Amino acid sequence: MGSKNKLKRFKENETFANVFQPTRDELVKENYQLKGKWKKEVFKNNNPLVLELGCGKGEYTVGLAKRYPEKNFIGIDIKGARFWRGAKTAIEENIPNAAFIRTQIELIEHVFEENEVDEIWITFPDPQIKYQRTKHRMTNLQFLERYKKVIKPGGLMHLKTDSEFMHGYTLGLLHGLNYEVLYANHNVYKLEGSPEEVTEIQTFYENQYLEKDKAITYIRFKIN
Numbered sequence: 001m002g003s004k005n006k007l008k009r010f011k012e013n014e015t016f017a018n019v020f021q022p023t024r025d026e027l028v029k030e031n032y033q034l035k036g037k038w039k040k041e042v043f044k045n046n047n048p049l050v051l052e053l054g055c056g057k058g059e060y061t062v063g064l065a066k067r068y069p070e071k072n073f074i075g076i077d078i079k080g081a082r083f084w085r086g087a088k089t090a091i092e093e094n095i096p097n098a099a100f101i102r103t104q105i106e107l108i109e110h111v112f113e114e115n116e117v118d119e120i121w122i123t124f125p126d127p128q129i130k131y132q133r134t135k136h137r138m139t140n141l142q143f144l145e146r147y148k149k150v151i152k153p154g155g156l157m158h159l160k161t162d163s164e165f166m167h168g169y170t171l172g173l174l175h176g177l178n179y180e181v182l183y184a185n186h187n188v189y190k191l192e193g194s195p196e197e198v199t200e201i202q203t204f205y206e207n208q209y210l211e212k213d214k215a216i217t218y219i220r221f222k223i224n
């Protein structure tokens with residue numbers, strides 16, 4: 001995408017009522033005004049809150065919001081020009097239960113109050129295979145601890161990935177931590193039993209892997 005187009009999207013994001021772009025200081029130094037208040041102030045209801053982390057264009061945020069009007073969905077990504085797509089679709093299609101936050105996932109505990117979140121989807125995270133990149137891997141111990149701070153006890157975690165490495169790494173880690181794996185499938189389109197939303201919603205990255213006939217995997221788990 002050209003830089004002109006990006007700028008246009010950044011500008012448009014600022015006008016979208018369903019886009020939130022807190023600064024680092026607002027989150028870390030101050031008590032962010034929406035922390036603990038997403039349901040009441042943003043969605044104006046008390047429905048469950050579901051996050052999509054590293055949402056890219058927000059296919060899961062929008063796709064799940066349409067399927068589950070009785071839940072609230074927030075896509076989070078650092079790249080505003082990507083989620084512009086999802087935010088714009090939500091506005092054009094009048095989907096009131098989808099929103100987007102531009103921030104680093106590392107700051108999630110400053111964005112949400114303890115127990116504020118009901119479910120978390122992680123969709124096609126970069127596996128960060130190189131040893132030096134381990135700290136950026138979105139299911140490492142440090143990230144799981146961050147999710148644990150904001151998700152309700154018993155809240156569901158979902159990981160959908162094309163990376164065999166990420167799938168195996170996460171399963172191994174969950175096993176070692178004695179966290180409950182509710183469902184795991186290492187080839188969701190070929191093996192039976194995948195939940196509907198796992199096979200019926202495809203993301204931008206996923207489509208590229210599907211073209212190359214890569215297996216897509218899924219894990220549903222709990223982290224407490």
Ligand SMILES: C[S@@+](CC[C@H](N)C(=O)[O-])C[C@H]1O[C@@H](n2cnc3c(N)ncnc32)[C@H](O)[C@@H]1O
Nearest residue numbers: 054055056077078079104105123124203204205
């Ligand atoms: C491989 S892409 C997948 C995007 C989308 N879920 C999909 O399947 O098409 C990973 C996304 O995670 C975002 N991301 C990676 N690390 C992040 C972080 N620490 N905080 C916020 N976003 C991050 C990137 O900007 C990118 O959009």
